[in-house]
Amino acid sequence: MMNQSDPNDKTTTQQDNSSGEKSNLINIIKPPLMALKQAVFPIYMKEMPKFIPMALLNFLTLFSFTMLRNTKDSLVLLAPNMTSLGLTYAKLGLVLPASILFSIIYIKIRNNLGFQRTYHVVMTFFVMFFLIFNYILYPLADYIHPDPEVIHNLQLSLPAISNFFGLAGVWSFSLYYVMSELWGTYTLSVLFWQFANENIDTTESKRFYPTFILIGNISLIFLSYVLKYVSDHYTGGAEINFINNTIFLCGVSMMLLFQYTNRYILSQEQYQPKTKIKKKKKQKLSLGDSMKVLFKSEYILYIAVIVLSYGIMINIFEVVWKDQLRLAVTNRNEFLEFMGLYTKYTGISTIALIYVSMYVIRKMGWLVGAIITPIMATVTCVIFFLYCLMADTIDPVLTTMGAGAMFSVMFGAAGVVMTKSSKYAFFDPTKEMSFIPLSDDLKASGKAAVDGVGARLGKSGGGLIQIFIAFIISSLTGEIVNAIDMIQYTIFIIILMGGAWVYSVIKLNRLYQAALLAAQEPNDEPNQEKSAAAPASS
Template sequence: GLMFFCILFSYTILRDTKDVLMITAPKSGAEVIPFIKTYVNLPTAIGFTAVYSKLCDKLDQKNVFYACTVPFLLFFALFATSIYPNIGFLHPHAFVDAIASHLPAGFSAPLAIVRNWSYAIFYVMAEMWGSVVTSLLFWGFANEVTTVDEAKKYYPLFGMGANVALIFSGQYVKWVSMMRENLAPGIDPWGVSLKYLMGAVVASGGLMLSTFAWMQKNVLTDPNCVDQEKRAQKQKKKRVKMGLRESAKFLMKSPYIRDLATLVISYGMCINIVEVSWKAKLKQAYPDPNAYSSFMGNFSSATGAVTLVMMLLGRSIFQKFGWRKAALVTPTMIGVTGLGFFALNIFAPTFVPVAAALGTTPLMLAVLVGAAQNILSKSSKYSLFDPCKEMAYIPLDQDSKTKGKAAVDVIGNPLGKSGGSLIQQALIFGVGSLAVATPYLAAILGVLIFFWFKAANSLAGQFEEAMEME
């Protein structure tokens, strides 16, 4: 629980910071997100999976955890202390301006990535923290020391402390945003705030690594906590060495892993399709970085509070209705709220009287409905989707667990986001803008939800069968 608290405390700060940096950067905006997720994030994730597969073959799981986590913390410390203070020298604005003068306006988003390349790297490292440290390393470790019966009882509660972290980290981001307003003239406010934010990330990461080391020493060696005979058998088992291509072939032969990947890819595509449109509205409402960051801090705290409630409900849902129904809650939530957000954008003139009656504007109403959509989607993900996904790995053999998990989490997650991004890019080039593409995005969201439901039902049958065989 403490490890998950630290990991999500850091991730919330990183997630809020990456958006503020990239979206409010010079000559940038929300439209860069589809490009960065496709052309920077996805290749990085694929490269990491190849490296991770090699690390798994050469190191034990404990050292793999350290080898993957420490470089992240070093980068975030370096970014705040060395890279950001020198962006005037490092970012090639004049060079990109010269190129931009010879290219159509449609190239402004990819050029913004080149123009603000260090922010783009930070964005990808923050995204990778979510998929590598949270999904792959933490849950992989949790699955190693937990039985299915324990998982059903404790996985929904694992996140209780973690979502208190969302509330704390959201308010910390807001506090840092407000502190910037009181700085003396001539001091770079973002330079100061980044040191505070990244200092908190590194400190939290250090506490997480200390907790992991303590558990390795005191918990995994305790026969009352972990079955030593089973653990020894797992460690003695010869690992099958496979390259990335062989791993992909091995996984694609398994309908079980394929359905798991469909769940992760569907979530990534659905959330990306709605989120980018929402962030475009958010930048219109809050063009100032301080105001944007402050809003995101409150948003993260609200996500944590709602998720805490969902966690309590999640435990009851697992116990009363089982894995299948729990797995269908998240696609239902995203489908209903996502289509509601798009309806508000498509039929905006119809909602003008409603906005006026509420004492706000259609733009702010869209921002708030989009925020509610995002909060409900993320809370159902943390409380139900993630525990469902992790439970599904438990009946698998060790090789499918480690390499299957690496492929599903580290490639599947960015592939989902990149798939959503490619759809948006195609629509932007086809119809001119995200705003005009909204009806098409709503239709695509509906199709994705259908396939998500289909894969979840298929996986539920296989999971129940695998549990009976154990």
């Protein structure tokens, strides 16, 4: 008699095989998915109650800061008797002294009230100013500002200092520019990051901080759509009212999030940092002491040249580009719409390049990662400047090809976006990596020297160069000078600084590789310090 197989056994076997296949498929797919999740969003579920409010605070801080940055430029650039050089004068003549004064006041408030109360005091001060501007100063601008014709006559009589007259002629807009700059410095660089450093421990920081940067760039993309909406639906000054009301809501929301996080999240022991990030007291050097460190160490000198070159080049690049933008747009709505697109693509390209840079630096080495930004900055800037110099010849050709009047602005914006994105993705990490193999003493003094000479002079150096050139030309010709008029001179500054940047990267790479090799020799510590600190023979 033949044995007949049970159909249920076959079904069970098929089910077992199917479940086994699914299990194998899950085991195959799960590791790369987990790796992707860790790369994109490396936050654990138990950390979400702490991470979410801090991430929202970071989002609102970047969102409001960038919105104000675009708005302040539109107010000043499009005001009567103003050029893009006026932004340089505003930064050096108004923002710099205001920052020094505000830092003194902030330190006193911080010492007397503690950090939590200081946060609310500073934020309340900023929020109240933008309310006063929105409902008092801006509606009365035509009455409280001097007659534009009077300002124009003063500029013609003293063209060498015409931009100072221009800023004085729209003094409430200039004040708005200063307060917007201070908002960015204190809400982001001081208040948010101090709050994060005090409440995120060392293990969390490796996952929280990169995610904060990602969220910050997402806020830029979101802002671009808000600015597009504003430019499409608000005109005749209503766009400024909308933006300032948005800043007010952001400021209040930031204070509420800050209060909520401190009272209901960080008060719980499980969310308090186990080991706080130990921040050593930042060594500060005078300009003279910084120069001594630079001349004693070729290694630190090259880092300072790199930082200085970026600061000067991006300052000159942006001023010329914004001068083109000022001439191309006809009203504030067009300006805000364009800046929204610029902000959007800055966020997108930065996010993309951050992930690209991880691969490039890991696979191709420090030199390739470090040299991308200077090549990008120099090539895009020089091409843009050459186009501006030959615009009368090139524009008719471009017009026949269907390119509109905004071509030069779009071209310049692309260069600025690529330069800034590569700076965030390649320049910043490779610069910080270069300090790693140094001895503790040289690392501390070197960072202070780079901050004192490279960063500080880089931010103001580009502006000082342009002001000096404009002053000389105006004194000789008796005419008002704008940034475009100086391109035939500033292009040589760009080429010089770009060449110095590339040269410094190549020389620094040799010292960096030597310092890494020396750091791997545990029994040769004196030689390690010597190789990092002493001038190289090459």
